[in-house]
Amino acid sequence: MAKEVRETRSYPLRYRLRTAVEPVVQGEFRCTGLTQTAVDVMVASKLSQALVVADGLARRLHDEGVLPDDANLLSVADIRHGIAAHPFEAARRRAEHVAGLAGPLAESAGESYSRAAFDFLGFEQPVLQHQFRDDDGFIGRSDCWWPEHGVVGEFDGKAKYLDVDIRGDMTAEEAVYREKLREDRIRALGYGFARWSWADVDNPDRLRRKLLAAGLRPRHRS
Structure with a gap:
């Protein structure tokens, strides 16, 4: 599948140069970690899609004891720093809005x-x-x-x-x-x-x- 993605461009791809990335191996893919991936989605995707991912991350952090019931993702330092590191102001504002809405209590993509x-x-x-x-x-x-x-x-x-x-x-x-x-x-x-x-x-x-x-x-x- 990774070879198909590279050769046929059959999947939507976004490119962004980074000074340093700590990859996570998932099967045959080398991926960005969960937090970085969520930040990338929040800065680049429309609100509905981004909030599904952000709420999912919030639930995961809540289950791990990192995020309280009444907190949003802006309370997570790695999220704030990841958003702040993005070079474009409009994208940062979009991501901050999503992170401010995202919380651990939404139980489904529909919510x-x-x-x-x-x-x-x-x-x-x-x-x-x-x-x-x-x-x-x-x-x-x-x-x-x-x-x-x-x-x-x-x-x-x-x-x-x-x-x-x-x-x-x-x-x-x-x-x-x-x-x-x-x-x-x-x-x-x-x-x-x-x-x-x-x-x-x-x-x-x-x-x-x-x-x-x-x-x-x-x-x-x-």
Whole structure:
């Protein structure tokens, strides 16, 4: 595969000269390390793609005990230094914005893409993985929670209902039914509720309408 990449250019490649690189060997490839690769993506890619990678790195650092729940990637010295070393100001600003958004609590690529869409549409970033309770006890965690607006948001990928590794021993029908009961209990607390899918994230105007219908308001005109 490495030979095919070099000879046919069948994969998108970006080139950047560096004074020093500490390569990491992955199979037949010599690669940059995880942190440097994430910085490279953040300075060069659009927000949605970069935030998926940055959130993934944040989760990894959180699992390793490096990053607290409420911290973003700008709190990591290697990230800050890597961004600061980039020669172009516009790229540095773009990467700083991504690193400032990136945190360890987004649990899927869909949640990361959604947060990029919120930023694009002018909505404030939500609290992630907030726990809800009622008089009967614990209800569950939400993907997104906007406490100032009293709005709960859920990214609904198919895997939540169809992937056995995620839904466990439940059937797909049981997973859908339990999710409905959970939503009903949260709505009974008096909160607005919005659900969206990949199709909505790919169509930001449709996502915007769903969020507005649930009671969320943008912080500025998108």
